[in-house]
Structure formats: C-alpha cells, structure tokens
Amino acid sequence: xxxxxxxxxxxxxxxxxxxxxxxxxxxxxxxxxxxxxxxxxxxxxxxxxxxxxxxxxxxxxxxxxxxxxxxxxxxxxxxxxxxxxxxxxxxxxxxxxxxxxxxxxxxxxxxxxxxxxxxxxxxxxxxxxxxxxxxxxxxxxxxxxxxxxxxxxxxxxxxxxxxxxxxxxxxxxxxxxxxxxxxxxxxxxxxxxxxxxxxxxxxxxxxxxxxxxxxxxxxxxxxxxxxxxxxxxxxxxxxxxxxxxxxxxxxxxxxxxxxxxxxxxxxxxxxxxxxx
Amino acid sequence: xxxxxxxxxxxxxxxxxxxxxxxxxxxxxxxxxxxxxxxxxxxxxxxxxxxxxxxxxxxxxxxxxxxxxxxxxxxxxxxxxxxxxxxxxxxxxxxxxxxxxxxxxxxxxxxxxxxxxxxxxxxxxxxxxxxxxxxxxxxxxxxxxxxxxxxxxxxxxxxxxxxxxxxxxxxxxxxxxxxxxxxxxxxxxxxxxxxxxxxxxxxxxxxxxxxxxxxxxxxxxxxxxxxxxxxxxxxxxxxxxxxxxxxxxxxxxxxxxxxxxxxxxxxxxxxxxxxxxxxxxxxxxxxxxxxxxxxxxxxxxxxxxx
Numbered sequence: 001x002x003x004x005x006x007x008x009x010x011x012x013x014x015x016x017x018x019x020x021x022x023x024x025x026x027x028x029x030x031x032x033x034x035x036x037x038x039x040x041x042x043x044x045x046x047x048x049x050x051x052x053x054x055x056x057x058x059x060x061x062x063x064x065x066x067x068x069x070x071x072x073x074x075x076x077x078x079x080x081x082x083x084x085x086x087x088x089x090x091x092x093x094x095x096x097x098x099x100x101x102x103x104x105x106x107x108x109x110x111x112x113x114x115x116x117x118x119x120x121x122x123x124x125x126x127x128x129x130x131x132x133x134x135x136x137x138x139x140x141x142x143x144x145x146x147x148x149x150x151x152x153x154x155x156x157x158x159x160x161x162x163x164x165x166x167x168x169x170x171x172x173x174x175x176x177x178x179x180x181x182x183x184x185x186x187x188x189x190x191x192x193x194x195x196x197x198x199x200x201x202x203x204x205x206x207x208x209x210x211x212x213x214x215x216x217x218x219x220x221x222x223x224x225x226x227x228x229x230x231x232x233x234x235x236x237x238x239x240x241x242x243x244x245x246x247x248x249x250x251x252x253x254x255x256x257x258x259x260x261x262x263x264x265x266x267x268x269x270x271x272x273x274x275x276x
Numbered sequence: 277x278x279x280x281x282x283x284x285x286x287x288x289x290x291x292x293x294x295x296x297x298x299x300x301x302x303x304x305x306x307x308x309x310x311x312x313x314x315x316x317x318x319x320x321x322x323x324x325x326x327x328x329x330x331x332x333x334x335x336x337x338x339x340x341x342x343x344x345x346x347x348x349x350x351x352x353x354x355x356x357x358x359x360x361x362x363x364x365x366x367x368x369x370x371x372x373x374x375x376x377x378x379x380x381x382x383x384x385x386x387x388x389x390x391x392x393x394x395x396x397x398x399x400x401x402x403x404x405x406x407x408x409x410x411x412x413x414x415x416x417x418x419x420x421x422x423x424x425x426x427x428x429x430x431x432x433x434x435x436x437x438x439x440x441x442x443x444x445x446x447x448x449x450x451x452x453x454x455x456x457x458x459x460x461x462x463x464x465x466x467x468x469x470x471x472x473x474x475x476x477x478x479x480x481x482x483x484x485x486x487x488x489x490x491x492x493x494x495x496x497x498x499x500x501x502x503x504x505x506x507x508x509x510x511x512x513x514x515x516x517x518x519x520x521x522x523x524x525x526x527x528x529x530x531x532x533x534x535x536x537x538x539x540x541x542x543x544x545x546x547x548x549x550x551x552x553x554x555x556x557x558x559x560x561x562x563x564x565x566x567x568x569x570x571x572x573x574x575x576x577x578x579x580x581x582x
Contacts, residue, residue, distance in 0.1 A: 006381045017369055085364035089423070092328040092359045093382045094351040275291065275331055 003095035004103040011107020015073075021115050024069055028119025028150075031065070032058055036127045051127060051139040055146050058120075059225035062150050063218045067157040067182055070112060074161035075178040076171050077104050078271065083171055098268045101162060105264060112154040120147045145249060149224050152256040156217040157181075159264035166271040189216040217259040224252035281306040281431055281462040282327060286336035288486075289322050296322040298486040299336065304464065306430070309457050311473050312466040313572060314483035320466040321362060323483070324433050327464070328359055340431065355383060358429030360420045362436045368409040372399060372419050375408060376426070385427040397422045398448055414445040421452070432456065432463045439469065450476050470572055482575050490575045497571055498542075505545055507538040509552055511559030520551050 015021045036054045078101070081087040090100060124143050164177045193212060213219040282304040289297040297319040304310050312320045325331045326338045329345030341356065343349050366375050376394060377387045394404045397418040408416065417437065424432060434453075438446045453463060453476055467473050474494060481491040490497055504527075509517060514536040518528035524547060526540030534557075538548060545563065552558060 003382055006378070010378055014367075014369070084366065084368075085361055086366060088325075088330065088361050089359065089364055089379075090382070091330045092354060092357065093379070094354040094384065095382055096351075 003093075004099050004106060007095070007100055007103025008106035008110065011077075011104050012110040015107070015111040020073060021111055024073075024111070024115035025119040025122075027065070027069070028116060029122050031061060032120055032123035033126060035061065036123065051143060054127065055139075055142060056226060059146065059149075059222065062153065063222060064186055066150055066153050067186055067218060070108075070154040070157035071161050071164075071178040071182055073111060074104075074108050074158045075164055075174045077108070077162060078165040079168055079171050079174045080165075082169070097272045101166075101264075101268050101271055105158065105162060108158045109151075109155060112158065113151050116147055116151045116154065120150065146225055149221055149253065149256065152253065152260065153217065153221040156256060156259040156263070159260050159262075159267065163263045163267040163270070166267050166274065185216050185218050190219065214255050217256060220252050220255050220259065224249055224256070278306045278308075280304070280339075281308070281341060282464070283339040284323070284326075284336070285339075287323075287326060287333040287338050288335045289319075289326060289331065290334045295486050297326070297333070300486075300488050302481060302488060302491060304462060306462050307457075307460045309453070309463040309465065309476065309478045311477040311480045312464055312483065313468070313470065313480055314466075314489075315468055317485075318468075318483040319486040320483055321435055322486075324359070324435055324464065324466065327431075327433060328357060329354065355427055356430045358424035358426065358432045360417075360424040360432075360434045360437055362439070364416070364420055366408045366416065366419060369407060371405050371407055372411065372415075373404040375419060376404075376422055379423050380426050383426050390422075393422045393425060394419070397425070397452065413440045414442060417441055417445065417449070421449070425456075430462060432461055434463065434465045436466055436468070438467065438472070446472065482572060484575075494571075497575070498565070504539040505542045506564040507540075507545075507548060507552075508562040508564065509536040509538065509558060509560070510534065510562075512555050512557030517552060517555050517558070520555060521548060524548060524551075 032054070035057045036051075078087065081090065091097065095103075120143075124140075124147075128140070160181050161178060164174050164181065168174045168177060193209075193216075197209070210223075213223060280303055282302070284300040284302045287297060287300045288295065300319070300323060312323065314320055322331070326333050327340055327345055329340075329347075329350045332338075332346040338345060340353060343353050345353060367378075370378070372394060373390060376390045380387045380390055391404065395401070399415060399418050399422070403411075403415060408419070411419065417440070421434075421437070424434070437449055441449065450472070453465070457463060457476075465473065465477065477494075479491060479493050480497060482489045482497075490500065492500065511534055514528075514530035514532070514534060517536050518530065521528055521538060524540065524544050526538050526544055526548060529537045529539070531537055540548060542565075549561065549563070552561060
C-alpha cells in the first residue's frame with residue numbers, strides 16, 4: 001500500500017480511537033441544531049427558523065470554533081512523534097518526509113471532513129424535516145457550500161498546525177504557538193483592520209479593503225458564507241464593506257485553497273531540510 | 277574477506293559549531309558484529325543516523341552496501357536496514373500488534389508475519405493484544421526489536437539496546453543477537469554499558485568526542501593498549517610470594533596478609549603462575565584479563581590527551 005495512505009489510515013483511526021471524530025461531530029451537530037432551534041429567540045419565538053439565518057449564525061460561530069478544533073487536532077502531529085521517539089524511527093523507514101506529512105494531512109482531512117459532513121449533515125436533515133420553507137433546494141445548495149467551506153477553513157488551520165508542529169521542538173511550545181495563531185487570525189487581525197480603517201477615517205485603503213480581508217482565512221470564510229445571502233446584510237458587519245461582485249463564492253474557495261496549500265507546502269519544505 | 281557492509285570515509289557531522297562526529301574512518305564487513313562503544317555524546321548515535329540516511333555528513337562520505345543512504349536509492353536500501361533507537365515509547369494507545377503492523381505496512385512487509393515475529397522476540401500471546409501504555413521497559417524493547425527485525429534486514433543497528441533491561445531480558449536479547457549473527461546479519465551495537473557485550477561482538481570500535489579512538493578485535497585492542505594482566509592470589513604468605521616473583525619484573529601489591537595482587541605484562545603469565553604454584557598454602561589463583569572497561573578507560577584517557 002502507498003505509504004501516504006498507510007500514515008493517513010493510522011491518523012484517521014487515531015481520530016476514531018481517541019474520540020476526536022465523535023466529539024467534533026457532536027459539537028457541530030449540537031451547535032447547528034441549537035442555533036437552528038433557538039436562533040430566533042431574540043425575535044420572541046423558538047423553533048426551526050429559516051435555514052439562511054441559521055447558516056449565517058453558524059458561520060459566525062464556526063469562525064471561532066473550527067480553527068480552534070483544527071489546531072488542537074493537529075498541532076502535535078510531528079512534534080508529538082518526536083517526543084515519543086517514533087519520528088526518528090519513521091524517518092529510517094522507506095518513506096519520504098513529504099509523504100509522512102502528506103499522510104498525516106490526509107488523515108486529518110478525513111477526520112475534519114467526516115465530522116463536518118456528519119455533524120452538519122445530521123443537523124441539516126433535521127432542519128429540513130421540520131422546516132416549512134419552500135425553497136428547500138436552493139437552501140440545500142447554500143448549506144452544502146457552507147459545509148464545504150467549513151471543511152476548508154478547518155484544513156487551513158490543520159495546515160497551520162502542521163507548520164507549527166515542524167517548527168518547534170516541544171509539544172508545549174507548539175500548543176502555545178497554536179493558540180497564538182488562533183488569536184491572530186480570529187481576533188486580532190479584524191480588530192487591527194477595523195482600527196486602521198477608523199483611524200484613517202476610511203480614506204486610506206477603502207479600495208483595497210476587500211483584498212486586505214483576503215489576508216485572513218477566517219475573513220475569507222466569512223465573506224464566502226455571508227456575502228451570498230441577502231439576509232446577511234444585517235449581520236455581516238465588517239464584511240459588508242467588501243464588494244461581493246469581485247469576491248465570488250468560487251473565487252473565495254480558491255483563496256481558501258491557497259491558504260491551505262501555502263502553509264502546508266511551507267511545512268513540507270521546512271521539514272525536508274531540517275536536520276534530524 | 278567478505279564484502280563491505282558499511283564504509284565511513286572521513287565522515288564528519290557538525291551541528292552548528294558542535295562537532296558530533298569528526299573524520300570517522302571505519303569499514304564494517306558483512307556478517308560482522310561490531311560494538312560501537314563510548315560515553316554519551318561520543319558520536320555513536322550520530323554515526324548511526326548517518327548510516328540510516330536520517331542525517332547526511334557535513335563532509336566525507338558514508339556508504340551502506342555501496343550506496344549513499346541519503347541518496348536516490350535510499351528507499352530500497354532502507355528496506356534492508358533495521359534500527360532500534362535508544363529510547364522509543366511507541367504509540368501508547370495502540371496494541372503491540374497494531375504498532376508492529378503499522379510499521380510493517382510502512383516497510384512494505386507482509387503483516388501476516390507480525391505475530392510470529394513478536395513471539396520470536398518473546399512477547400507473549402496475551403501481551404501483543406494489550407496497549408503499549410501498559411508495557412514495561414523490557415516489553416517495549418522487545419517490541420522495538422521486533423520492529424527492527426521487520427523484513428529480515430541485512431544490517432541491524434541497535435542503539436543502547438540493553439539500557440533499562442533486567443538481566444533476564446538482557447540475556448534474551450544477546451541470545452537473539454547471537455542467533456542473527458549465525459544467520460549472517462551485520463550488526464552494529466552501540467553501548468556505554470561495557471560488561472556483558474564482550475562475548476557477543478567480533479570487533480569493538482571505541483569512540484570519544486566524535487572521533488574513532490581505536491578499532492579492532494578485543495585481543496588486538498588489549499595487546500595494542502599493552503594492558504597489564506591482573507592475578508589475585510589468596511592464601512599463604514603474601515610477602516614470600518612477592519619475593520618469589522621478584523625477578524620477573526612484575527608489580528606485587530599485598531592486599532592483606534594472605535592476599536596478593538600481581539600486575540604484569542601478559543607474556544609473563546605462565547611463569548608467574550608456575551612460581552606461585554610452588555608456594556605453600558596458596559588456596560586460590562584468579563587470572564583476570566583486562567576487561568573492556570579497563571581497556572576503554574585506558575584508551576579514552578589516551579584520546580583525551582592532546
């Protein structure tokens with residue numbers, strides 16, 4: 001069997017064994033069901049509301065939770081093996097360093113993929129059953145798009161986790177660095193951007209603002225899910241400044257792919273030239 | 277002479293300013309069992325890593341079965357190698373059998389042989405189904421050895437294999453090594469624990485501070501170092517015995533009234549013994565050849581001197 005698949009298979013089974021897959025699936029399912037049921041509580045009623053409002057609430061929450069889950073899932077992937085002595089052993093086996101990382105990444109892709117599909121999928125089926133909306137087919141497309149973008153957001157941070165994991169020599173430092181990355185992209189970046197916009201009274205950078213948002217994968221995810229919805233206009237906040245015409249859903253997924261490919265390639269490159 | 281298994285030619289490895297291995301020249305023939313001896317930090321592990329292609333020498337060359345271990349053909353070469361790292365805790369959540377199967381798949385070896393291999397290294401049927409977390413140090417080492425033996429390697433590298441093992445496990449390990457030696461496997465065995473390994477190696481290579489201090493069979497090394505023979509005599513009068521040996525040029529140290537220690541060159545051994553036998557009241561004579569440990573202390577002391 002291909003060594004990449006062997007490593008991926010082990011990584012995926014580890015995900016099953018240490019209950020990561022079931023935990024992520026449950027978190028996603030409960031979140032989406034909860035938001036779907038109680039999402040309209042502010043307007044004085046409970047019960048399954050319109051799917052598009054749910055997706056927007058979900059996307060806002062996913063921005064915080066998905067990167068964290070992905071980072072926690074994978075930050076120790078190389079440094080952990082190093083600490084338990086198996087990395088040195090693996091490097092003496094007939095598989096390349098790139099293959100080892102690719103296998104691990106593939107395994108993590110499987111974990112994130114299956115959990116998102118199951119978690120949000122189950123919730124989607126429940127919502128579709130109870131919802132009396134008519135334009136179900138249309139919303140189904142939006143929901144599928146949401147699930148795909150969640151997976152990609154997860155993979156972006158799995159790629160960051162791999163990068164962190166080959167950079168540091170200790171697991172604890174990797175954990176610290178992972179939290180830092182999370183803070184940077186989920187909280188600080190937007191705050192800094194907003195600050196810059198307010199400080200310059202919007203004169204500087206108004207034109208390039210949408211493109212600045214592309215520098216943060218979580219914003220790309222937000223744009224991708226919010227921009228397309230009419231209902232989003234009221235919720236999107238920062239992202240409404242961006243012009244949706246330029247930032248088409250397909251283009252945004254492409255940007256997310258780049259956000260996966262760049263950190264991961266960097267990780268492979270660093271890992272290959274590192275001295276053991 | 278059998279073909280070459282391993283060849284270091286002026287191989288050096290530097291990590292920043294730290295010189296881990298310094299101009300190593302060493303040839304190991306196929307089927308040979310060589311002990312790589314030295315303190316921690318002498319360069320043993322780094323030398324092994326160069327052989328395994330995990331790290332490449334900063335200067336000089338390393339060849340394993342005539343090939344560059346970090347070159348193009350490394351993957352086919354690696355299937356012929358087996359390695360037991362100094363400390364490996366494996367995947368705690370997996371069972372011993374699962375761990376071995378994973379490594380077997382990576383080495384492209386049939387996983388059906390895994391149970392038999394674990395049995396061969398002495399892991400019991402019920403143990404292989406338990407999680408590695410519950411394993412003792414000795415059991416982990418056995419699992420590690422099984423891993424190293426996957427795919428019947430032609431060259432086996434064992435880094436400090438006896439550290440932390442109880443005497444019984446150590447004996448088992450050496451018994452297994454002797455068996456592999458009979459099958460013609462080339463074995464490189466690193467150790468800083470010297471007693472016990474003497475009988476199981478063909479040659480010793482002694483390293484210190486990254487350099488090869490001495491290499492050869494144990495007898496050759498002993499002669500080379502001209503280490504004195506030690507004879508202990510018990511019973512009789514130590515003073516009188518010392519007088520009898522006076523003309524032989526040996527040093528006699530009475531330890532107690534009836535106990536004598538004689539140090540001298542190996543060539544005087546028979547004559548010393550003959551004269552001691554004639555002494556009245558001698559109860560016991562012990563002839564102690566210099567152990568690897570004294571040899572090692574002697575050689576590394578020389579190496580430390582400029």
